[in-house]
Amino acid sequence: MAVGVSLAGREAADCLRALAADGGSVLAVFRRSVYLSHDGSGAIACFGPAALGAGPLNALAGREQSLPDWQEAGLRPGDPVAPDRGGVRIAALRFVTFAVARLHDPPRGPCEWTGDGLAAALARLSDALSGFDLDEGLAPLARPHRSPIPGGPPTLRRARPAISALESWLAGDTGAPPPRGAVERLIGLGPGLTPSGDDYLGGAMIALSMCGYASKADALAGRALASATDGTNRISAAHLQAAAKGLGADALHRSVDALARGDDRALAAGLRGLDAIGHSSGWEALAGAVSALKGIDRRLRSQSRRSAAAVSAAPALDSATTTPASRNAST
Numbered sequence: 001m002a003v004g005v006s007l008a009g010r011e012a013a014d015c016l017r018a019l020a021a022d023g024g025s026v027l028a029v030f031r032r033s034v035y036l037s038h039d040g041s042g043a044i045a046c047f048g049p050a051a052l053g054a055g056p057l058n059a060l061a062g063r064e065q066s067l068p069d070w071q072e073a074g075l076r077p078g079d080p081v082a083p084d085r086g087g088v089r090i091a092a093l094r095f096v097t098f099a100v101a102r103l104h105d106p107p108r109g110p111c112e113w114t115g116d117g118l119a120a121a122l123a124r125l126s127d128a129l130s131g132f133d134l135d136e137g138l139a140p141l142a143r144p145h146r147s148p149i150p151g152g153p154p155t156l157r158r159a160r161p162a163i164s165a166l167e168s169w170l171a172g173d174t175g176a177p178p179p180r181g182a183v184e185r186l187i188g189l190g191p192g193l194t195p196s197g198d199d200y201l202g203g204a205m206i207a208l209s210m211c212g213y214a215s216k217a218d219a220l221a222g223r224a225l226a227s228a229t230d231g232t233n234r235i236s237a238a239h240l241q242a243a244a245k246g247l248g249a250d251a252l253h254r255s256v257d258a259l260a261r262g263d264d265r266a267l268a269a270g271l272r273g274l275d276a277i278g279h280s281s282g283w284e285a286l287a288g289a290v291s292a293l294k295g296i297d298r299r300l301r302s303q304s305r306r307s308a309a310a311v312s313a314a315p316a317l318d319s320a321t322t323t324p325a326s327r328n329a330s331t
Contacts, residue, residue: 003065008100009056011242015043016059019081019088026079034070036081044238053273054104054250056242106253108246109210111260118297121259128267137196139283144290155190162186170295183223187231192279194236199281202243203288209246210256211296249277252285
């Protein structure tokens, strides 16, 4: 069986090129997808059907191509991935992937917000989320205008103090680093291949990057990657590394981009894509993005109030400086 890769994220494409040169191994096996590792560099690619959705680590077969059930086929972690005619052969399955047809290039901003544009966008997002079930992990935080949630899922209860501290930092207008304890508490928090806290942090990084807050995104990435070395699994750490470069699931990029453009149809499509990612990983990444967007909104509002105060103070200042001169002129 020979199957081509129709679309690949940049991280996945780099991994496949390395595997085609000197091979590697199978890292993890699922029914629909398989994670491949280039052991020399540590690069990772997730190979699977188009239904997985585009993302930086995903290498997707064409929609017309059928893939095996990898678990039923007997594939196991540690099985070899060998170079084969410009592609790779996975274990004894004689399964070959060829050159990548197209690189995934998601919208990356910059998203610009003026006046009450961001506040209005967050209100539209709240409305658009009304038909989705956001009750797992950190997913409830994806609703921008959420009411205080008493109790909530266990993961959310554990994460709440850290998220509160991180949201205060996101809204801050100083160069202070993100709170170390909050980031360390979130890394690796929750079950699954990509834990809830990791998804949340990655979503925040991507939203900051898309909105032009590169220094803020870099500061958060530095803290998160330092903690990820020992705090989470290798696959989730690779997703965090991609997020540190401003790259995440296509559905997240398109949702933030649709908010900035005021395109409700594109937003609905993006949210459906997020709903299809993992158990709740897509929503938890959106939760991180929402925290970042709310922080940006608070900063913009604070800057607007300061500007308005400076403008209103200007006439009083002019009066204070010109009145004595006019008095001198009249005497």
